[in-house]
Amino acid sequence: MISLALVPAAGSAAPGQVAAAAALTLRPHPASRGIDLRARLELGLDVAPQPANPFDPDEMRVQLELRDPSGRTTAVDAYWFQDFERALAGNREVLTPRGDPYWKAACTPTEPGPWRWRWTVATPAASRSTQWHELSVSSRPAGPGFLRVSPRDPRYLVHDDGTPYFAIGENLAWYDRRGTHAYDDWLDELAAQGATWIRVWMPEHGMGIEAEDTGLGDYTCRGGGGS
Numbered sequence: 001m002i003s004l005a006l007v008p009a010a011g012s013a014a015p016g017q018v019a020a021a022a023a024l025t026l027r028p029h030p031a032s033r034g035i036d037l038r039a040r041l042e043l044g045l046d047v048a049p050q051p052a053n054p055f056d057p058d059e060m061r062v063q064l065e066l067r068d069p070s071g072r073t074t075a076v077d078a079y080w081f082q083d084f085e086r087a088l089a090g091n092r093e094v095l096t097p098r099g100d101p102y103w104k105a106a107c108t109p110t111e112p113g114p115w116r117w118r119w120t121v122a123t124p125a126a127s128r129s130t131q132w133h134e135l136s137v138s139s140r141p142a143g144p145g146f147l148r149v150s151p152r153d154p155r156y157l158v159h160d161d162g163t164p165y166f167a168i169g170e171n172l173a174w175y176d177r178r179g180t181h182a183y184d185d186w187l188d189e190l191a192a193q194g195a196t197w198i199r200v201w202m203p204e205h206g207m208g209i210e211a212e213d214t215g216l217g218d219y220t221c222r223g224g225g226g227s
Contacts, residue, residue: 024048026119026130029102033134037112038160039142041135045078045103045119053218054080054101061122064105065129069113069137075120078105086180093179108146110160112139169197174206 029044043064051060062078081104084095109115115135121128145160157165169190175182190198204211209219 024121024123024128026121026128028119028130028133031133031135034136034138035109036138036140036142038108038110038145040106040108042104042106043117043119044081045105046100047103047121051123053220054103055219056217059123062103062105063120063122064107065118065120066107066109067116067132068109068111069115070111074107076105076107078103078119080104088178088181092177093181095179109135109137110145112137165196167197169195169199171199173199173201174203 025046025048027046027048029046031043032041035041045062047060047062053059057077064076064078066074066076068074080101082101083098085098087094087096103119107117113136115137116132117135118132119130141161144163147157147159147165150156150158150164157167159165172183172186178185187198200207202208209222210216214221
């Protein structure tokens with residue numbers, strides 16, 4: 001656990017903001033010290049006190065900084081994450097929060113060798129970082145990699161390792177009353193037929209994050225009771 005006393009930059013925050021950020025605590029979650037090439041790495045961070053609106057980057061911006069073996073540094077924006085237990089009540093999905101929400105970020109190292117990562121947190125009062133952590137990335141590929149436009153023919157897509165990709169699927173714009181359980185059934189059936197792609201929408205009535213009940217820029221009410 002890392003406790004940081006924030007020193008506000010001159011003229012950067014009102015007195016109330018400075019007091020609220022006077023004792024910011026950063027606690028990284030336990031993380032793997034080694035992964036395969038192109039594997040997905042997910043990292044978590046608890047920050048106290050929590051911002052009133054974690055969806056407003058002007059109130060608190062949390063980023064994961066990555067330094068690759070060549071010394072290049074990349075910043076990945078973190079997102080506010082809440083885990084849920086899924087259940088069906090009749091034919092309707094019910095979501096129950098599991099644990100407390102926290103900051104989360106994901107990355108996929110595309111180069112083998114020694115990597116380093118750390119968290120940075122910025123508020124209107126100041127910004128601070130955790131110490132650097134070591135990550136060893138093996139040369140053994142975990143998968144074919146990201147999709148890119150083919151360098152041989154821009155009409156097609158290929159993975160990082162050169163494997164061609166051709167999308168086979170259909171539009172599954174939104175779920176029914178079963179919520180995500182509907183996709184459990186649909187995707188299994190499509191996969192059995194060799195499908196590799198689906199299209200989804202984010203309308204107000206399915207997977208939308210912003211609507212009349214949220215206002216602009218605060219999606220707290222999206223977590224909780226059901227779908």
